[in-house]
Every structure is written in C-alpha cells, then in structure tokens.
Amino acid sequence: MLRRLGIAFVLTARELLRRPIVLLLLFLVPAVFVSVILAVTRQTPISFQISAIEEEDYLRVPERAEALVFIGLAAVGVLAAFVALHLAQRDSETMRRLVLCGYRPLELLAARLGVLALTVSGIALLVAMAMALFFRPQSLALMFVGFALLGWVYACYGLLVGTLLRQELEGVLFVALLANLDIGWLQNPIYYAHAQQQVVIRSLPGYLPSQVAMAAAFSEHTAAEILRPALLGFVYGAVLLLLAVLGYARRLRA
Amino acid sequence: MSGPLLDARGLAKSYGARRVLDGVELRVAPGEAVAVVGENGSGKTTLLKLLCGLLRPDAGEIARRGRLGYCPQEPLVFERLSVRENFAYFAAAYGLSRWREAMDELLVRFRFAAHTDALVGDVSGGTRQKLNLALALLPDPELLLLDEPYAGLDWESYLHFWDYAQEARGRGRGLLVVSHFVYDTSAVDRVLELAGGRLC
Numbered sequence: 001m002l003r004r005l006g007i008a009f010v011l012t013a014r015e016l017l018r019r020p021i022v023l024l025l026l027f028l029v030p031a032v033f034v035s036v037i038l039a040v041t042r043q044t045p046i047s048f049q050i051s052a053i054e055e056e057d058y059l060r061v062p063e064r065a066e067a068l069v070f071i072g073l074a075a076v077g078v079l080a081a082f083v084a085l086h087l088a089q090r091d092s093e094t095m096r097r098l099v100l101c102g103y104r105p106l107e108l109l110a111a112r113l114g115v116l117a118l119t120v121s122g123i124a125l126l127v128a129m130a131m132a133l134f135f136r137p138q139s140l141a142l143m144f145v146g147f148a149l150l151g152w153v154y155a156c157y158g159l160l161v162g163t164l165l166r167q168e169l170e171g172v173l174f175v176a177l178l179a180n181l182d183i184g185w186l187q188n189p190i191y192y193a194h195a196q197q198q199v200v201i202r203s204l205p206g207y208l209p210s211q212v213a214m215a216a217a218f219s220e221h222t223a224a225e226i227l228r229p230a231l232l233g234f235v236y237g238a239v240l241l242l243l244a245v246l247g248y249a250r251r252l253r254a
Numbered sequence: 255m256s257g258p259l260l261d262a263r264g265l266a267k268s269y270g271a272r273r274v275l276d277g278v279e280l281r282v283a284p285g286e287a288v289a290v291v292g293e294n295g296s297g298k299t300t301l302l303k304l305l306c307g308l309l310r311p312d313a314g315e316i317a318r319r320g321r322l323g324y325c326p327q328e329p330l331v332f333e334r335l336s337v338r339e340n341f342a343y344f345a346a347a348y349g350l351s352r353w354r355e356a357m358d359e360l361l362v363r364f365r366f367a368a369h370t371d372a373l374v375g376d377v378s379g380g381t382r383q384k385l386n387l388a389l390a391l392l393p394d395p396e397l398l399l400l401d402e403p404y405a406g407l408d409w410e411s412y413l414h415f416w417d418y419a420q421e422a423r424g425r426g427r428g429l430l431v432v433s434h435f436v437y438d439t440s441a442v443d444r445v446l447e448l449a450g451g452r453l454c
Contacts, residue, residue, distance in 0.1 A: 003346070004347075007343065007346040008343070008346070011332070011335055011339055011343050013333060014334070014335065014339070015334040018334040018373070020335065020337075090333060094330040094331060094332055096308065096330075097324070097326065097330040098343065098344065098347045100306060100307060100322070100324055101309065101344055101347035101348050101389075102347045102348050102349055103346070103347040125280045145330050169257070220268060222337075229430075231438075247418055
C-alpha cells in the first residue's frame with residue numbers, strides 16, 4: 001500500500017509541476033499583490049483590534065505592514081484554493097479508471113492531499129518570507145502558522161468545491177466569490193474591527209487564520225495564547241476536508 | 255476453473271425517460287471473442303460501462319471472473335505524465351511489480367516505443383489511443399472489455415491488435431469488443447448487434 005501511495009504521490013506532484021501556469025501563478029500572484037500594496041500604502045500608524053484573541057486592546061501599527069499581512073493572507077488563500085480545486089477536478093475520469101484497475105480511492109486521495117499540503121506549506125512560507133522583506137513581524141514563525149492555517153482552510157474549501165462541482169468555470173467562480181468576500185474584504189481588521197463582532201464575519205473560513213496571522217505579526221501574544229484560535233481554525237478546515245473526502249471517494253467509486 | 259468469464263443477465267439502463275438497454279443478455283467464455291456492433295447512440299458504451307462497473311444497471315445481474323482489462327472509448331490517460339509514467343501508474347494500480355517487460359513488449363507491438371518518454375499531451379491522438387489500449391492489456395487480464403479499441407490506429411497497428419487478440423484467445427482470455435464496425439468477422443466468434451436496447 002505504501003508503495004502505491006508513494007507512486008501516486010510522486011506522479012501527482014510531477015503532474016502539478018509540469019503545469020507552467022500553476023508555477024507562474026505561485027510567484028506572480030504574491031508579487032502582484034505585494035507590489036500593489038507597496039504602491040498604494042504609507043507608513044502612517046493605524047489602529048485595529050484582534051477580536052479572536054484579545055477583545056479589548058487596540059494595536060497601533062504602520063498602515064503598510066497591516067496591509068501587507070492582509071494581502072499576504074489573500075494571496076495564500078486564493079492560491080491554495082485554486083490548486084486544491086485543480087487537483088480535485090482534473091483527470092477525475094482517469095482516476096476512476098485507476099480505481100477500476102485496483103487503486104483504492106483513499107490511496108489516490110491521500111496522495112493528492114499530500115501534494116496539496118506540501119504546496120500550501122510552500123506558498124505560505126514563500127509569502128511569509130516575502131512579508132519579512134518589508135517589515136519585521138513580532139513572530140515570523142507564528143505568522144507563517146497563520147498563513148499556513150489560512151492555506152489549509154482554503155485548500156479544504158477548494159477541494160470541497162472541486163468535489164461538488166465538476167465544471168471548471170463554476171468551481172472557479174465559487175472559489176473567487178468566497179475568497180473575494182472573505183479574505184479580500186471582510187477580514188481586514190482596519191475597516192471591520194467593529195464588524196468582527198458579528199457572527200457572519202466570525203463564521204467565514206478566513207476569520208481565525210487571519211486573526212492568528214495578525215496577532216503573530218503585530219502583538220506579543222505567545223504561541224500558547226494563539227493556540228486556541230489556531231486549533232479552531234484547523235478544525236474548521238478539517239470539517240470541510242471531511243466533506244470533501246466523502247464526496248471525492250463517492251465520486252471515484254460511483 | 256470453468257464457466258464464463260462474463261455473465262450478464264437482464265441488464266436494463268435508462269437515462270431519464272429514455273431506455274437505452276432493455277434486458278441485455280451476454281456471456282463471454284474463456285478463449286472467446288465477442289463483438290458488439292451498433293449505430294451511434296445505440297448504447298454500446300453504456301453497456302460496456304455497466305459490464306466493467308463504471309455504471310450501475312437499473313436491473314439485471316453481472317458476474318465477472320478473473321482480472322479485468324478495460325479500454326475506454328476516449329483515452330483516459332494522464333496528459334502531463336510521460337507514456338512510461340502512465341504505465342508505472344497503472345502498473346501500481348494493478349499491483350504489478352514486474353511490469354517493464356510487458357510495457358516494452360506492448361510498446362514494440364503497437365509501434366510507439368519512440369514516444370516512451372514523451373509527455374502524453376505532446377503525442378498524436380493515435381499514439382494516445384495506443385497507450386489507452388496498452389494500459390488495458392498491461393496485466394494480461396483474463397477478460398478484456400474494449401470500447402472502440404482501434405479507433406484512430408493506423409492499419410498496421412490495427413492488424414497487430416487482432417494478432418494480439420488471437421494470441422490472447424489462445425491463452426484462454428475472453429474478449430468483448432464494442433465497435434461501430436468489425437472489418438473481419440472471422441476474427442471473432444460472435445458478432446452481436448445492439449439495437450432497440452437488446453442484443454441480437
């Protein structure tokens with residue numbers, strides 16, 4: 001079983017790496033997003049709350065640094081969701097043929113999840129390192145955790161969408177719609193510090209990971225203090241993943 | 255072990271109100287080659303998908319014995335992997351550890367050894383179809399279900415396919431070939447026509 005899993009993992013990774021557009025986007029999206037922020041923001045101090053961890057305190061940080069973290073999260077989420085969508089939708093009929101020939105659906109799924117986890121970690125690391133070029137976060141390691149957590153949640157969302165929708169266009173629209181609303185708009189703590197008290201924003205997939213990344217970048221919260229929202233964010237992604245796994249396994253068996 | 259490799263009884267399948275298959279009966283014995291012909295839309299591909307387990311029948315029973323080799327009508331292969339990597343993937347699926355000799359033999363027989371390390375997305379449609387067919391033949395399965403296996407093949411490869419089919423029959427393999435036409439009816443034991451949802 002491990003040998004089959006290994007072969008599926010290696011070949012899935014090779015397939016992904018041989019799509020130039022995917023590699024291009026992995027570098028292009030963060031570069032464009034960061035460039036835009038550098039062009040339109042200043043170092044003016046701004047204040048905002050991190051409501052998932054500390055309800056009362058306001059943080060005061062440079063506008064540019066806050067915007068960089070926010071746009072970094074958006075870049076990670078969008079890329080993770082699109083890679084996951086691609087892995088869930090691409091070659092699904094050929095995967096069914098592999099199952100007919102003897103692969104177990106869970107072996108193929110585990111291989112895809114492994115490739116996805118590596119890719120998302122790579123994206124999160126790349127973006128976190130890029131952020132560190134422009135400002136010094138309080139904790140780079142914890143900020144990376146926040147980025148990786150957002151990548152995890154959005155990758156699980158992308159998998160779920162890819163499992164439910166077989167057509168590429170519909171999948172892209174669903175991913176773009178949520179990413180745009182959530183991590184591209186509502187999770188920005190500058191504009192929505194007060195709105196973050198609202199259930200609708202707290203229930204979106206980007207909420208907990210964004211709060212973890214912001215707290216890690218700008219506050220002196222320790223890993224232990226950030227642990228609870230980080231774990232809850234992980235569980236959020238796990239629930240999406242469970243639904244995606246059930247749908248994917250059903251599709252491969254059907 | 256005696257008995258048929260494939261025994262389908264009373265198969266029925268509908269898409270909405272349209273009844274595609276209506277009480278299909280079909281058996282394939284070891285060493286037997288059966289061809290199913292029919293017009294476009296007569297339900298040939300649906301029948302084959304039922305027989306290999308990709309679709310579920312609305313009614314009827316299917317019993318299969320031995321390892322199955324299935325060649326779909328449209329090449330279901332990984333375009334961003336090389337021909338060799340596709341063989342490796344499917345060999346892992348079949349649980350084959352010594353598959354390279356079988357791959358080499360198929361590459362030579364169907365004359366696409368020159369493309370072994372090419373990405374499938376970069377080769378011609380005919381070569382893709384050869385790979386599609388070869389992946390079904392890789393484990394030397396007891397039962398072969400082939401949907402338009404020679405569509406897009408050059409004439410020589412077409413002849414090589416039937417040579418392979420005769421050799422496989424000699425080894426006790428059973429073949430079911432679904433096609434618009436069979437040029438050489440002497441190559442098969444029976445030719446059945448699918449019309450009105452039934453085989454005759």
